Amino acid sequence: MTQVSDQMVVRNLIEKIRHRIREKLLSTTFLKTDRELLRSLDKLMETKKAVGLPETAFESPLYETTYEVDRFELFLSLYKRRQDRDMLVHLSNSRLEQKFVFKTYFDFSASYDGETMEISHMYMQRPFFAVQFPDSYNYGFLGNTIGHEFFHQFSPKRVNEFWQKNERYIESANCYTKFYDDICFDLSLYDSVTNGTKVREVCTKGSTDLGENMPDVEGARVAFETMRAELGEVALKERAIPEFHYTNEQMFFIAVAQLHCDKDLNNHQYLADEMLDEDPHASGNVRVNGIAMQMAEFADAFHCQPGDPMVTAEEEKCYLLPTD
Ligand SMILES: [Zn+2]
Numbered sequence: 010m011t012q013v014s015d016q017m018v019v020r021n022l023i024e025k026i027r028h029r030i031r032e033k034l035l036s037t038t039f040l041k042t043d044r045e046l047l048r049s050l051d052k053l054m055e056t057k058k059a060v061g062l063p064e065t066a067f068e069s070p071l072y073e074t075t076y077e078v079d080r081f082e083l084f085l086s087l088y089k090r091r092q093d094r095d096m097l098v099h100l101s102n103s104r105l106e107q108k109f110v111f112k113t114y115f116d117f118s119a120s121y122d123g124e125t126m127e128i129s130h131m132y133m134q135r136p137f138f139a140v141q142f143p144d145s146y147n148y149g150f151l152g153n154t155i156g157h158e159f160f161h162q163f164s165p166k167r168v169n170e171f172w173q174k175n176e177r178y179i180e181s182a183n184c185y186t187k188f189y190d191d192i193c194f195d196l197s198l199y200d201s202v203t204n205g206t207k208v209r210e211v212c213t214k215g216s217t218d219l220g221e222n223m224p225d226v227e228g229a230r231v232a233f234e235t236m237r238a239e240l241g242e243v244a245l246k247e248r249a250i251p252e253f254h255y256t257n258e259q260m261f262f263i264a265v266a267q268l269h270c271d272k273d274l275n276n277h278q279y280l281a282d283e284m285l286d287e288d289p290h291a292s293g294n295v296r297v298n299g300i301a302m303q304m305a306e307f308a309d310a311f312h313c314q315p316g317d318p319m320v321t322a323e324e325e326k327c328y329l330l331p332t333d
Pocket residue numbers: 157158161221224
């Protein structure tokens with residue numbers, strides 16, 4: 010159950026990440042001398058947040074009985090209802106609807122007088138989150154998602170003309186598009202000619218998924234940077250949990266991957282459909298690998314060498330907010 014203390018931790022995390030993005034905007038080369046910097050900062054600072062669900066949501070006698078059974082499948086279903094910028098639970102009369110009462114996603118919702126970041130109740134449940142989990146895990150799972158949502162504000166469809174026409178911004182968008190276009194997999198897919206399977210190379214659609222891929226990488230980066238500032242360089246190399254051999258920096262990326270863990274990742278037809286459809290999200294494996302490949306911190310954490318699959322040359326890395 011979501012406690013007020015959990016919500017405080019999450020709210021705090023949002024503010025830390027917001028602060029870090031603010032720092033990045035302040036040192037972004039192409040924003041420096043322009044009033045656009047002020048507009049961008051306003052946009053960032055005005056983002057409202059709604060965390061979890063009001064406590065009254067848990068007072069229903071039906072809540073306890075359906076919750077344990079359904080919480081994992083609920084993670085995949087979407088049901089949202091919004092009022093006064095708060096997460097609302099729709100405690101209706103039918104038990105079937107009761108199944109869908111939890112909003113299960115992060116989302117920015119545009120409204121006439123501002124933007125709201127909503128953080129679902131599910132994000133604050135085990136095994137996804139607990140205050141007692143290592144900070145590095147919480148940064149990788151929740152912090153990364155918060156960063157992602159903030160960066161939607163700066164993704165191609167959300168930015169104004171100044172950004173859209175800015176050379177450095179265009180360069181960054183093109184870089185992300187090309188980078189993801191080049192992520193390809195050999196998949197065994199049904200072949201109607203032979204009625205068997207055939208190995209086919211399938212590549213991600215970088216332009217369709219740009220609005221999600223860019224926030225994926227930028228969000229993970231800012232979450233990692235916030236974690237580094239918080240824990241300190243030394244702690245990154247220390248074990249996240251004494252009994253477990255993964256370090257904090259490794260734990261961060263394990264949590265990033267956990268977010269997209271899906272039983273269908275072994276289903277090649279499913280992956281091909283996900284990669285080629287018009288949905289703005291790439292398939293889960295691409296989302297995880299894309300972040301790892303764009304972040305030098307991943308290679309460092311897992312001791313990868315140049316030429317390894319997850320290592321990308323610096324000139325192929327993409328930066329939305331360049332500081333040079
Ligand atoms: Zn998104």
